[in-house]
Amino acid sequence: xxxxxxxxxxxxxxxRGSWWSWVGCxxxxxxxxxxxxxxxxxxxxxxIRVLQQKTLIRYHRVEVVPxxxxxxxxxxxxxxxxxxxxxxxxxxxWAAGAxxxxxxxxxxxxxxxxxxxxxxxxxRYMNQYFGAHAAWTxxxxxxxxxxxxxxxxxxxxxxxxxxxxxxxxxxxxxxHLGGGFRFLLWRxxxxxxxxxxxxxxxxxxxxxxxxxxxxxxxxxxxLVPFTYHYEYPK
Amino acid sequence: xxxxxxVMLLILGAGGATxxxxxxxxxxxxxxxxxLRKSRHELSLGLGMTLNDAYxxxxxxxxxxxxxxxxxxxxxxEAAFGAQVKTALTSAIESGVTNxxxxxxxxxxxxxxxxxxxxxxxxxxxxxxxxxSGKLVLFGKYLGYVDLMVNAGGGMALVKxxxxxxxxxxxxxxxxxxxxxxxxxxxxxxxxxxDYMVPQYTPQNRKISAGxxxxxxxxxxxxxxxxxxxxxxxxxxxxxxxxxxxxxxxERTY
Numbered sequence: 348x349x350x351x352x353x354x355x356x357x358x359x360x361x362x363r364g365s366w367w368s369w370v371g372c373x374x375x376x377x378x379x380x381x382x383x384x385x386x387x388x389x390x391x392x393x394x395i396r397v398l399q400q401k402t403l404i405r406y407h408r409v410e411v412v413p414x415x416x417x418x419x420x421x422x423x424x425x426x427x428x429x430x431x432x433x434x435x436x437x438x439x440x441w442a443a444g445a446x447x448x449x450x451x452x453x454x455x456x457x458x459x460x461x462x463x464x465x466x467x468x469x470x471r472y473m474n475q476y477f478g479a480h481a482a483w484t485x486x487x488x489x490x491x492x493x494x495x496x497x498x499x500x501x502x503x504x505x506x507x508x509x510x511x512x513x514x515x516x517x518x519x520x521x522x523h524l525g526g527g528f529r530f531l532l533w534r535x536x537x538x539x540x541x542x543x544x545x546x547x548x549x550x551x552x553x554x555x556x557x558x559x560x561x562x563x564x565x566x567x568x569x570l571v572p573f574t575y576h577y578e579y580p581k
Numbered sequence: 582x583x584x585x586x587x588v589m590l591l592i593l594g595a596g597g598a599t600x601x602x603x604x605x606x607x608x609x610x611x612x613x614x615x616x617l618r619k620s621r622h623e624l625s626l627g628l629g630m631t632l633n634d635a636y637x638x639x640x641x642x643x644x645x646x647x648x649x650x651x652x653x654x655x656x657x658x659e660a661a662f663g664a665q666v667k668t669a670l671t672s673a674i675e676s677g678v679t680n681x682x683x684x685x686x687x688x689x690x691x692x693x694x695x696x697x698x699x700x701x702x703x704x705x706x707x708x709x710x711x712x713x714s715g716k717l718v719l720f721g722k723y724l725g726y727v728d729l730m731v732n733a734g735g736g737m738a739l740v741k742x743x744x745x746x747x748x749x750x751x752x753x754x755x756x757x758x759x760x761x762x763x764x765x766x767x768x769x770x771x772x773x774x775x776d777y778m779v780p781q782y783t784p785q786n787r788k789i790s791a792g793x794x795x796x797x798x799x800x801x802x803x804x805x806x807x808x809x810x811x812x813x814x815x816x817x818x819x820x821x822x823x824x825x826x827x828x829x830x831x832e833r834t835y
Contacts, residue, residue: 420633422670457635461670463786463807464695466677468670488727490715493653497715 403487403499403531404575405436412539414566416448419542420559423458423470426450432566434482442482446507448562449475469551471514473560476521476545478509484529499531511547511560519547529568534575537568614834617726617763617826618649618711623657625771627822634816635783636671637699637743639663641818647709655709659734659755661777665699665741683803694744696799696809698781700816701741701748705755705777707734717762726763730773732756738779746782746797746809754778754813759820767829771822779816782809 416428428451434444452472461468484503492498504526511521527541545560627643640663647657678684678693714728738753759773782796784807789795795808 422633422635460784460786461674463784464674464678465681465683465801465805466674468673486717486719486724488715488717490713490729492713498713 402489403501403529403537404439405442405484405570406439408436408575409571410434410436410442410444410537410568411571412566412568414446414448414539414564416450416562416564418450418473418560418562420561421455423455423461423468424452424472425455426452426473426560426562428476428562430476434480440484442484443479444482445477445479446509447475447477469553471549471551474512474514476509476511478507478521478523480505480507480523501529503527503529505541505543511545513549517550519549521545521547527564532567535570535573537570539564539566539568541565612834615726615766616652616832616834617714617766618655618728619652619832621649621831622827623647623649623655623824624827625822625824627771627773627820629773629818629820629822631700631777631816631818634668636668636695636697638666638668639700639816639818640666641700641703641820643703643820643822647707649709652714653711655711657707657709659703659705659707661700661703661705663700663702663741665701665743667697671695671697678801681802683805684801687800687802693801695784695807696743696745696782696797698740698742698746700738700777700779702739703736703753703755703777703779704738705734705736705753707732707755724762725765728761728763729758730761731758732773732775738777740779740781742782745799751780757817761824766831767826769824769826771820771824773820773822775818775820777816777818778813780811781814783812783814784808785810785812 410433412432412434414428414430414432416426416430418424418426418428428448430446430448432444432446434442436442450473452474454470458468458470482503482505484501486503487499487501489497489499505524507523509521509523510518512518523543523545525541525543527539527543530538530540532538541564543562543564545562547558547560548555549558623646625643625645625647627641627645629641629643631639631641641661642663643659643661645657645659647655649655675693675695678695679691684693710731711728712731714726717724717727733756735752735754738751740749740751742748755775755777757773757775759771761769761771763769784799787808789798789806789808796811797809799807799809801807
C-alpha cells in the first residue's frame with residue numbers, strides 16, 4: 348500500500364503496484380485533457396461579451412427621416428401627409444430638430460352622409476406644417492421576436508412649435524406634443540413610429556375653435572455618420 | 582493495463598462533458614428566461630371607450646380570460662358591456678335639424694332626435710399572439726418586462742338602438758393589439774386598442790331607389806327623408822386594464 352500527502356491530508360491508494368505509476372498516468376492524461384479543454388474554452392469565449400456594448404447609438408449623430416403621416420381623429424375630413432424630419436442628437440437622450448409635412452385633404456364619407464339631414468358643418472383642409480422640436484429619449488429596451496433577436500428599440504417624447512397653413516393662405520401658430528418608438532433595423536437605419544397632437548386655433552365663420560390634429564407618423568430614419576466606434580472593445 | 586484503461590475512460594468522459602457545457606454558438610438568445618405567459622391562465626379586467634365615433638360613443642367595461650399554450654400563442658374569451666353617449670356631432674345635427682324651417686313647420690315644438698345605435702354587449706372568442714417581448718430600462722434602471730400583443734377574433738354583439746332603431750343581435754369581428762407591462766411576475770398593466778367591427782344601421786346620403794327598402798327612414802321635414810342602411814361600422818376602442826396570471830409561480834427556460 349502506498350501513501351501520499353496532499354494539502355496536509357492523508358490519501359490512500361489501494362491496490363497493488365507502485366504509487367508513482369498511478370501519479371504518472373493520471374498526470375499525463377490530465378495534462379492532455381486540460382490542453383484540449385483550454386482550446387475549447389478559447390473558441391467559446393470569443394462569443395462571450397464581458398462588456399456589453401450599447402447597440403442603438405444616437406450621440407452626436409444626425410437623423411434624417413422621410414415621413415408618411417395619417418390624421419387619426421378626423422370625422423368630416425381625411426388628411427394624408429408626406430414630409431421629413433431632421434434632428435441632431437446632442438446626447439444619447441436629447442435631440443433638437445425640424446420637420447415639414449405637406450397635407451392632402453378630402454371630405455370623408457361621413458361628411459357626405461350627414462348632408463342628408465340638410466345640415467352642413469364648415470370644414471377646412473390643412474395644407475402644410477413646418478416647425479422645430481426638441482426630443483427626449485428616456486426609455487430604451489430590447490425585444491425578442493418569437494424568441495429570436497434581440498431587437499433594440501427606444502421610446503421618446505417630443506415637443507415643438509411651428510405653423511400650420513390651413514385653407515388658402517391662413518397660417519396658424521401650432522404647438523405639438525407627442526411620443527414614439529424607434530426600432531433599430533441596422534446600425535444606421537431605424538423604423539420610427541410616433542403619434543403627435545398638433546394644436547392650434549382655427550377661425551371658422553361661426554367663431555374660433557381649438558383644433559387637436561392627432562396624427563400617426565411613420566418613417567425610416569437614417570443616422571449619419573453611418574458607422575461609429577466604441578471607446579472600449581468588446 | 583486495466584488501471585490505465587479505467588483512467589483513460591474517466592478522463593475522456595470528463596473532456597466530453599466539458600465540451601458540451603462550453604458551447605454557446607447554439608445557445609438561445611436569452612437563458613433562464615422567465616416564461617411569463619406559457620402554460621398560464623390570464624384573467625383581465627379593462628375599461629375604455631370607442632374613439633372617433635360619428636354618432637354614438639361607447640364606454641366599455643371588459644372582462645377577459647385567456648389561456649397561453651405557448652409564450653407567443655393563447656386563446657380566450659372576452660365579454661364587454663357598453664354604455665352609450667351621444668357625440669358632439671350628433672348634438673350639432675339635431676340642433677341644425679330642429680332649427681330648420683322645414684322641420685319646424687312639419688313638427689312644431691318638437692326637438693329632433695336622430696336615430697342612432699351603439700354597442701351594448703360583446704362576446705368574442707379570440708386568439709392572442711405575442712410576437713415581441715422584452716425588458717424596459719428607464720434612465721439605466723430596470724423597470725420590468727413588457728410584451729406586444731396582437732389579438733383577433735369573432736363573436737356576437739348586442740346593438741342598442743335609439744330614437745326609432747330597434748335593438749338587435751348580430752355578429753362582431755375584433756382585431757387589435759397593445760402592450761402588457763409586468764411590474765410583477767403575476768400581474769400586468771395593459772394598454773390596448775381593439776377595433777370592434779359591428780354591422781349597424783347608419784344614415785346614408787343616397788336616395789332610396791325603386792324597389793329598394795331601407796332599414797329605416799327618418800323624416801327631416803319638407804318631405805325630406807334620410808335612409809338608414811346596414812353597414813359594417815368600425816368602433817376602435819382604447820382600453821386600459823390589469824391582468825392576473827395563474828399560477829403565480831413562473832418557470833424559466835434553460
